[in-house]
Amino acid sequence: MPVVTVGIDLAKNVFAVHGVDEGGKAVLIKPRVSRDQLLTLIAQLPPCLIGMEACSGAHHWARMFQQYGHTVKLMAPKLVAPYRMSGKRGKNDAADAAAICEAVTRPSMRFVPLKDEHQQATLCLHRTRQGFVEERTAIYNRIRGLLSEFGVVLPQSPERLRREIPTHLDALPGWARRCISDLLEHAGNIEARLAEYDRAISEIARDDERSRRLMHLRGIGPTTASALLASLGAGHDFRNGRQVAAWIGLTPSQYSSGGKERLGAITKTGDAYLRNLLILGARSVMASLGDKQDRFSRWVRSLVERRGYWRAAVAIAAKNARMAWATLKYGDAFKALPATA
Numbered sequence: 001m002p003v004v005t006v007g008i009d010l011a012k013n014v015f016a017v018h019g020v021d022e023g024g025k026a027v028l029i030k031p032r033v034s035r036d037q038l039l040t041l042i043a044q045l046p047p048c049l050i051g052m053e054a055c056s057g058a059h060h061w062a063r064m065f066q067q068y069g070h071t072v073k074l075m076a077p078k079l080v081a082p083y084r085m086s087g088k089r090g091k092n093d094a095a096d097a098a099a100i101c102e103a104v105t106r107p108s109m110r111f112v113p114l115k116d117e118h119q120q121a122t123l124c125l126h127r128t129r130q131g132f133v134e135e136r137t138a139i140y141n142r143i144r145g146l147l148s149e150f151g152v153v154l155p156q157s158p159e160r161l162r163r164e165i166p167t168h169l170d171a172l173p174g175w176a177r178r179c180i181s182d183l184l185e186h187a188g189n190i191e192a193r194l195a196e197y198d199r200a201i202s203e204i205a206r207d208d209e210r211s212r213r214l215m216h217l218r219g220i221g222p223t224t225a226s227a228l229l230a231s232l233g234a235g236h237d238f239r240n241g242r243q244v245a246a247w248i249g250l251t252p253s254q255y256s257s258g259g260k261e262r263l264g265a266i267t268k269t270g271d272a273y274l275r276n277l278l279i280l281g282a283r284s285v286m287a288s289l290g291d292k293q294d295r296f297s298r299w300v301r302s303l304v305e306r307r308g309y310w311r312a313a314v315a316i317a318a319k320n321a322r323m324a325w326a327t328l329k330y331g332d333a334f335k336a337l338p339a340t341a
Contacts, residue, residue, distance in 0.1 A: 003028050006042075006050045006070075007101025009093045010058060016093035017041065018101045019048075031094040043068050051104025053077045053096075054112040062114050073104055074112040110247075113237040115230070122204060122230040126223075129197040130273060132190050139187045143180060150176065162187075201226050213327050218296065219281030219320050227274055228324050235329040241322025248275050250318040266314055275317070282316035 001021035006028065009016040015038050019028030033041060042050070047069035052058050054074040062072040083099040084091065103109055140158050143165070147154060152168045154161050165184065169177050205211040205222035214225035238244050245251050249270040252263040268275070286304060289297055303312040326334045
């Protein structure tokens, strides 16, 4: 019988392929397929359902397989692990491919949205920018640590740090002064790169109509809008906004049993970068409340009073995630709450 479902365990050079027919019987078992043979093998199969774990190169292979009429779905690796049945097979590439083949057919399985090349290129900008931010923070921390060895304790703010360091350089020994100067120069180069990346991300957000619609939501700027669009696409892989909030990790964890509901802290699963951007946007909304009396501002103000600052920040971030999904899903048909009364 023809193959109807295929599971592929991705790797750098050697892949494992497992295919089953309509009755679930294994009819295609390839434990070792080289990189240059994989596409030829998949092209020879009739259109079928292909499952893969969402890892490096998965979106590229998904686009390649779709050209041959296949339906490709990606899954988080931790959701595939329970289907491995280690008691029967053990942990190896062939067992992983079989587990993926079984997991992709489960009706309750959650899938990762497929990304096109433009989305991945935009996310490259965000990931590289975030790496520069982390490197800049590490350099400034290193500078503060070195200065503290000579009794100079400076604030954590990068702006104040750069402003106050020159007054202490002349008092440092020769090599210490050289090291601090080199680190400051390196941090300045990173600052310049960050400014370029920020401009590029802002241009991408302004040039896309969907990003401009997202930026109408309070707490979502060009960086967040660009990241949301690149990650969610048109939002068709989610049934509702709550799934998006749960996918980003903004929904509470549950420990319920025996009819008693126990809700804990947010799960913090999924994309930490998106979650951080939405939380930062929520904090900016609360910081700019002032005396605004529109409906949204009144809701935020009462939320802070009832639940506290950080719970309010998470609630605003989750609300923005849901509204962002509705904006991308329905376009102009979705009307967000007006910013003013």
